[in-house]
Amino acid sequence: METIVLLALAFIMGAGELNKQEVEYTPSNIEEVQDLYNPSATRLSDIVHTNLSVRFDWEKQYLHGTAEITAKPYFRATNELILDAKGFDIHHVKMGELALNYQYEDDKLVIRLDRVYKRTESYTISIDYTAKPNELDTKAGEAITDAKGLYFINPLGHEDKPQQIWTQGETEFSSCWFPTIDKPNERMTQNIAITVQDKYTTLSNGVLVKSEQNKDGTRTDYWEQSLGHTPYLAMMAVGDFNITTDKWRGIDVDYYLEDDFHKYARGIFGRTPEMMEHYSEILGVDYPWEKYAQVVVRDFVSGAMENTTAVIHGEFVQMDEREMLDRHEEDIIAHELIHHWFGDLVTCESWANLPLNEAFATYGEYIWREKGFGRMAADKHLDADLNSYFREARSKQVDMIRFDYTDKDDMFDSHSYAKGGRVLHMLRYYLGDEAFYLGLQKYLEDNAFSTVEIHQLRLAMEEVCGEDLNWFFNQWFLSSGHPILAFSYEYEDSTNTQWVYIEQLQNLEKTPLYKLNMDVALYFEDSVFTYNIDVQDGLEAFAFTARSAPTNVVVDSEHMLLAEIIDEKPEEWWLDQLYAPRYMDQKNVLKNLSGPALETAINHNLKHEYWGVRELAIKAIERTDSPSQFESILLEVAVNDDRTIVRAAAIDVLASFEGALKHEGLFEKATKEMSYAIAGSGLDALTLVNEEKALIAARMFEKESKNELKEAVMRTYASLGDFQEFSYFEEEIQKTSNYDLYITAAYFSEYLKNQDLNTAAKGALIIIKASKNGPSWAEYYFNLMVDRLVEHHLNSAENKIEAQQIFNEALN
Template sequence: MKTLYAALIGGSMSALAISTAFAQAPAPESPAYKMYRETTPKINDLVHTKLDVRFDYKKRYLYGKEWVTLKPHFYPTDSLRLDAKGMDLKTIAVVKNGKNVPLKFTYDSLTVAIKLDKTYQGGEAYTLYIDYTSKPNELKAKGSAAISDAKGLYFINPDGTEKDKPTQIWTQGETESSSCWFPTIDKPNQKTTEEIAMTVPAKYVTLSNGRLASQKVNGDGTRTDVWKQELPHSPYLFMMAVGDFKIYKDKWRDKEVSYYLEPKYAPYAKDIFGFTPEVMEFYSKTLGVDYPWYKYSQIVVRDYVSGAMENTSATLHGEYVQGTKRELADRYYDGGRSTIVHELFHQWFGDYVTAESWSNLTVNESFADFSESIWAEYKYGKDAGDAHSYEAMLNYLSQPNAKTKNLVRFHYNDKEDVFDVVTYQKGGRILYMLRNFLGKEAFYKGLNIYLKTNAFKNGEAQQLRLAMEEASGRDLNWFFNQWYYGAGHPILNVTYKWDDATKKQTVYLEQTQDGNAFILPMAIDIYAGGKKVRHNVWMRDKTDTLTFDVAAKPDLVNVDGDKILLTKKTDTKSLDELSFQYFNAPLYLDRFEAIDGVKARQTDEKARKVIVAAMQDKYYGLRLKAINAANITTNDDVRNAAVPVLVKLAQSDENNLVRAAAINALGKLKASGNLNLFKQAYASDSYVIQGAAMNAIGQINPTEALQLAKSREKDAEGAAKQAVINVYATSGTDAEWPYVYNAFKNAGDPNTQFGMVRKVADFAARVKNPEYAQQGIQAIGEVGLKYKQYGVAPSVIQILNGIKDARTKMGDTASAATVDKAVAPLN
C-alpha cells in the first residue's frame, strides 16, 4: 500500500501537512503498547473462498453467499472462529453430500464462533456455507494515519445525487477489513484461492483478482461476472470494483495488462500507466522471478481512503495518479509514477510472499518503498535513484518520535500504527544501504532465494536475513539486530585535522545519539594530487579517530563516499572543500551537500559559483534546489551572476518544473523588464509554467494577472488552477470568492487541499461579505477535523485564529464566533 501518509510526505506538501499523526500517537507506556503482538496462531487454515455477491445501492448493502473451505492446521478441532464485522449472519452450515447442515454459532458483531459438526483431523478439509448481509455504512470502523477509514466496502455516489461524481463500488482490505464484506480468517498469515461471482447492473464493468472466467447477462438488467484467483493469497488482498470504467488493454510477454479509468481519462490511459509492462520486465529480470500472477490490472477510483493498494493482480489507485497529457507532463516521477511502481513491486513482496504478521510489515512495505528508488535509478539514472532514497530518509528523520520504533515491531498500540515512516521510508533506505554493502549481485540473489523459498507463503525479516546470508556467505546478524530489531539511527559528527609536518590527515568520527554505537561500514574517499583514493573502514564505537598518510593536503576528505548511510550527519567542511566537492565528487548527494553547505555563504565568490553552476546541474532536482537557494533578492552579486542563467532556464530548460522555478525566482525581483518573458511563458502548454508566469505577472501588474486569471478560470488545471486561486486570493474581490471556495471544497485529494489552505485563509480574512468569510472558516475547520489524525490540528487552529484576528479588526464578530466554533473540535 502507498499510504495516504506516504502520499502526503512524499509530495510537495505544505508545512501544515508534515505534522503527522505519528507525532500524536499514544504514549508507548499505554497498556496496549505493552502487549506482545504475536503472530496469529493457525488453528484452521483457509483453503478456498467462493463468493456470490450482489449489491443494494439504495441501502448500501451487499447480499452474499459464501462457500469457504478450510482444514485444521495441525491439531484436531471441532470449532472455527471467523472474522465477520457488522454483518447479518442468516445461515451457517456445513456442506455434506451436497446438502447444507446447519451449525450452531455465536456472534458478537466482530467475530463468529462456530461449533463444527464433528472433530476434524489435521489436514481434513471441510466446507461451510454462509448466507449473510454486509452493512459497511452501519459499521463503526476505526481508520488510521495510513488508511482514513476501515469499513472494507465503499459505495460511491450510489444514488447518483452528487454532480460530476460517478457511481462506483470498490473494496479496501488492508489491514483486516475484507471481513467487513465476507466472513474469513482475516489475518495476513492465511492464504486461500478465490472465486467471486458479482451480479451488477449490466451497464457497469467489474474487476477482481485473477481472471475473468465467465460473464452471463441476466434477464433483469444485470450481469454476473465470475472472477477466479487460482493461486493462493491473503484475504486482505481480495478486491472488487464496479463502475463505469473504460478498459485499455496492454500486454507484458503473454500476460494481459489492463488499465481501468473513468471515461474522461480513458484517452490518457497509455500516458498514465503505459510504462507498466517495462516495469514488470525490469522487476522480473532483477528478481529472477517472473511476475507470478495471471494478469495485472490497475484501476483508479473516487474517494479512495488511502494512496493505493496492491490487491493481488488488481491494484487500486486513488484519483491523484490520473491526469491529461498536459497535466502529466508536469508531474515527473513523484507525481504518481512512483506509486505505480511501488504497488507493482508488492505483487512479489506482499502478495507472492506476504508478511506473516503486521509486526513484520517491513517485508512488504520497506521493499515497495525501496522499489521506487531502484526503478528511478534504472529508468532515470543514478542521481534520480539516490535522490528518491535520500528524500525517503529525510522524511523519516523529520519525525522525532520515529527514532523510538523498531523496524520489526512486536509492540504497538494498534496494528495500523505500523504503517509509518519507519516501515516505509526508513525500511526502504535500509534496503538501499544493504544492497550497497553486499553488492547488487549478492543482494538480488538473496531476494531471489527469499522469494522462491517462501513462494505463496509468508515471510518475516529473519527469513530475509537467512536468504541474504545464503547468497553472500556473510553473517548479517549485526546488521539485522541494529537496523531491524533496534530503533533509531546514528547521529554522526565529522571533523578533520591536517598535519602538514607529518603529512597526516586525521578524521574524527563521533556518534552522539543516545544508546549504543551503530556499526557503520563506510568508504572514505581522499582527493589529493588530482587523484581519489578510497579507504573502506568500519566504525564500531561511539568515537573513532582515523589517520591517513597523504602526500599533500587533501582537496577533500569525503566521509561516506557512497553517500548511503542512514544517518543524520554534521560535517565541518570548509568552503574550499565544499566547492571542490560540488565540482569533483560524482554523486547526487555530494552535490546536494555542497549546495546545502554554501547557501548561507553567498557573499563569497566561491559559494556563488557553486550556486550558479548548480542551477545548470545535470539533474533537475539539484537545479531546483539551487534556484531556490539563490539569494537573488538580497545579494546584488548573486543576482548579477544568477539572473542570466535564470532567464535561460526560464526560456528553455527541458524540465517544466525548472522553468517554472526560474520564472518564480525572477518574478520575486518585480522587474518590469522581465514582463515579456513572463508573457511568453504564459503561452506554454505546461500548466506549471503557465501558473508560474501568471504569478510572476501578478508581482509586477496585479490587475493584468487578475484579467489573465479570469480568462483561464474554466480551463485551468493543476498548477495553473492553483495560480488562478493564488491571484484571486491575493488581488481578487468578493466576486472571485465563489471560485476559490468551490475549488477548495471540491479538491480531489489532500495534497491539493492542503496546498490551498493558507490562500483560502488569506482571502477569507479580507473578503467584505461576512458570509463568505464564514464559508471559508467552516471549510478550513472541516479539513482540519478530517485530517486531525494526521496531527494538523495545531496548524489549522493557528490559521483560523489568524482569520479571527483579521475579522475582529473589521468588526465582524459573527465570523470571529464562527472561528471559535470551528476550533473547538480541533482541540
C-alpha cells in the same frame, strides 16, 4: 501500499498537544502496567478457498453476498470456525443443506460445525449475508483514511463524478465485505462472481474466466484467483472503466481508466511491462501471478494498494498531457508492482513485521529509478526518503520491527517505508549487488506463497554471503534511532598521511553505538582513490597514505548511510567537490557553502547535466548576498531549460527580485504555457507585479487549472479575490477529496480572512460541512482553520460582540 502522509498537516497547522489530566496516585490505586505486545495471530483454522457471489444495492449501499468457505483445522482438532465479519446481517449458515448454529457478536462469527474435524480433514460452509459498510462504527488512521472496506462512490448518480464501487482490505478491512479470517498470516485461493448492471466493467483478483448475461438485464463476471494470497489483498472494483490492454511475456497487463483519460493510459502506465521485466531479472524470480491490472478510482482512502494482480490507484495518477509535462507517477506504479514479490508472494506474518512489505516496496522505487532514469534521479529520490524519515524522527523514534504499536495503522509510517528503504540500500552496499540480489532470490524462493518474520530475511542473506548479519539487523531493524556522525580531517606533511576522524554523537542511552561500513574517497588533481572502512567505536581515526595533500576527501562517498552528518571541510574542498559524480555531492556543496564560494557553486551547477542539480542551484540563489547577479542566467533558464520544473523554479526566483515588474511580459507569457508548473509560477509572479492582470488571468484559468496552476489560482484569490470568488471556493470544496480537500479548505479560509464578516461566517459553515463529509482527519484540521478564521475577524472587528454573534448564528 503507498500512503497519504498527513504528518505535514500538523506541522502546517501548528497543532498543540492534547491537555493532560494530572492524577495523584497512592499505592492503592497503582495498577501493574503490562508492556504492550501485539503477537502474530494464533492459527486455529485455515481457510483453503473462498468462493463469493455478490451483488449490490446502490441506493442503500449494501452488498448482498453468499460466501462458500472451505476450511480445515490448522493443527488441533475442533468443532468450530471463528470468522471476522464486521457489520453484517447474517441470514443463514449452512453445511450443504444442514443449518449450522452460530453466534454473532463483536464482529466475530462463531460457527458450530456438525462434528469435530482433524487437521487432515476439510469442510465447506455457506454463509448468506448482507454487508452494510456505511453503518460501521469505524476508526481510521493517518495512512489509511477510512476503514469501511467497501466504498460506494456517487451511489445515486447525483454528484459530478463517476459511479463506482471499490474495496480496500489493508489492514483488516476485507471482513467488512466478506467473512474471513482477516489476518496477514492467513492465505487462501478465491473465486468472486460479481453481478452488476451491464453498463459497468468489473475487476478482481486473478483472471476473468467467464461472463454471463442474466435475464434481469444484469451481468455476472466470474473471477478466479488460483494462487493463494492473504485476505487483505482481495479486491473488487466496479465502474465505467475503459480498458487499455498490454502484454508482458504473454501475460495480460491492463490499465483501467475513466474514458476521458483512456487516451493517456500508455503515457501513465506504459512502462509497466518494462518494470516487470526489470524486477523479474534483477530478483531472479519471474513475476509470479496470472495477470497484472491497474485501475484508477475516485476518492481512494490511501495512495494506492497492491491487491494481488489488481492494483488500485488514487485519481492523482490519472493525468492528461499537460500534467505529464511536469511529472510522472512511476514511483507509485513501481511501488505497487514490486509488492507483488514483497507483500503478495511473501507476506509479513504480522503487522509488527510490516517493513518486510513496505521497506522493499519503497526501495523498489529506487531500483526502478536507477534503471529507468539513472543514478542521479534514483539518489534524489532516496534523499527525499531520508528527509521524510528525519522529519518523523524529530518526534518519533521506534524500532522498525515492533510489537508494541498502539494501533495497526501506526506501523504505516516513515520508519516502515522511508527508513526501511534506506536500510535496505545500506545492506545492498555492504553485501554488494551480487550477494544482495541472490539473497533476495533465496528469500523469495524459500518463502513463496507464505508469511515471514524479519529473521527469515536475515537467514537468507546469511546463507548466501556466509556472514553472520545479526549485528546489522539488530542495530537497524530491531533498534530505534540513527547515528549522528561528525567528520573532521588533518593532513600530516611529515608522513604524507591524511587523517580522517569519525565521531558518533548520538545519545547512547537511547540509541546504539553503530557498526558502519562506508567508502572514503581521496581526490587529487588527476586521480581518485577509494578505500573501504569499518567504524564501530565512538571516536575513530583513519590514516591514509597520500603522495600529497588531497584536494578533497569525501567520507561515505556513495552517500548510502542513514545518518545525520556534520562534515567539517575547508571551503576549497567543497569547491573541488563540484566535480564529484553523485547527486548528494552537489547538494552537500550547495548546503555547506556561503558567500562568494556559494555563488561560484551556483554558477557551476546551473549548467549541470542533471535537472535536479540545476533546480537545487536555483533554490540556493536566495541564500546569496546578491541574488540579482543571477538575473540574466535565470532569464535564460526560465525560457529555454528542457525541464518544466526547472523553468518554473527560475520564474519563482525572478519574481522575488526588486524590479521584477520589468519581467511582467515573461510572467504573463508563462501563464499561457502548457505546463501547469510553469503557468502556476507565472500566475504567482504576475500576482506580485500586476494584481489586476493576475486576477483576470486566474478567472480565465478557473475551469482548466490543475496541480500547480490550480493552487496558484487559489493563492491569487486568497490574496486578491472579492465576493465574486466565493462561488469558486464553494464549488471546489464540494468536489475535491483527500489532500486536495485540505489544500482547498486552507486557501478558502485565507480568502475568507479578507472578506466581510457575513461572507466569512457563511464560508466557515461550508468548511465545517466539508469536514463532516471528508476523511476522518478533516474534522480536526478544518475546525482549527475555522477557529483561526474567527479569531482573525474578532481581532480586527470594531464590535467584537457583534462579530462573535454573526459567527455563532452561522455555525450553530
